[in-house]
Amino acid sequence: MASVAQAKDTPKNAAAASATAASAKTELLDINSASKKELSGLPKIGDVRSDAIIKGRPYRGKDELLSKKIIPEDVYNGIKDLIIAKQKTTEKK
Template sequence: MRINKLGLLGALGCMLALPVAAQTTQTTPTKPSPSMAAARPAPAAALVDINSAAEDDLDKLPGIGPARAKAIIKGRPYKGKDELVTRKILPRGVYNGIKNKIIARQG
């Protein structure tokens, strides 16, 4: 009789544990969705260095024409890309449109 009670308790314990065992965690990473991939900043090789880029390369950035490209070149060197706004070379709106596409490398 005692064995029957232990067997019954064991079977009941297994039944209660089944839902927990069915909930497994994901162990392999998934590929990011296209929307997540688009939110990443451009790789460093694709960034335009405002301290060394040619006028043509700067002119290709959105909101930057020949006049602004010349102003960027005239204001060199930059310690940080945000100096384009603090030095009033670019308005905030234009800077916000290109800040993920530029870098200010030192030396």
């Protein structure tokens, strides 16, 4: 009977794990506002590359890291699913 109970619990645990992973994916790092420390935490991004990312701001899209030659393509491919380039909205008064 214990194995039947475990089998029933497994899909629930799997669903909970998937929900946690999905919520983690939605929290992308904004390259337009991230700190040097946050950027340095990305794979293959150290102090020098994080400084270059900050210096090149603002970005209209994350792909500008490639077009502006801020980072090489292999590094971009490793972080593109972890980052976003949010745009500032200006309020009209």
